[in-house]
């Protein structure tokens with residue numbers, strides 16, 4: 094994807110409408126143990142069965158990741174260190190989310206273009222995913238994504 098389009102996608106639209114398939118989740122606290130221990134499980138605060146966990150780490154402030162959509166995958170993103178801006182776009186609505194604490198998760202369903210930007214050096218993100226890695230599940234071109242969501246609307 095060209096730099097201009099990628100930068101454009103980092104600009105959220107003015108709308109305050111929710112994006113279907115996107116949800117901020119506050120993980121339950123840890124009443125019986127240390128406050129600085131946070132967890133997600135399924136069933137529980139993670140709405141899908143977890144098949145894969147991966148993490149983005151040692152990111153520098155301004156690093157851009159993502160810039161793709163998934164056809165079927167559900168993911169739950171958490172900033173374990175540092176902070177991130179995540180711009181989510183369903184082809185009609187675009188909205189920006191901030192993840193800046195390990196007690197907050199962002200649920201992303203299928204059919205959502207996402208651009209992830211680390212906001213400070215050393216940022217790290219853990220991602221829970223509903224399926225194993227499958228390159229065929231990715232849509233990596235924004236115009237293809239628009240065609241895909243128009244066809245599947």
Ligand code: TYD
Pocket residue numbers: 145147149158159160161226
């Ligand atoms: P990608 O999901 O595009 O990462 P990001 O959005 O952070 O840039 O993945 C980049 C590459 O890493 C991909 O081409 C293959 C590899 N990869 C795996 O092998 N397994 C995984 O679980 C993930 C997430 C990526």
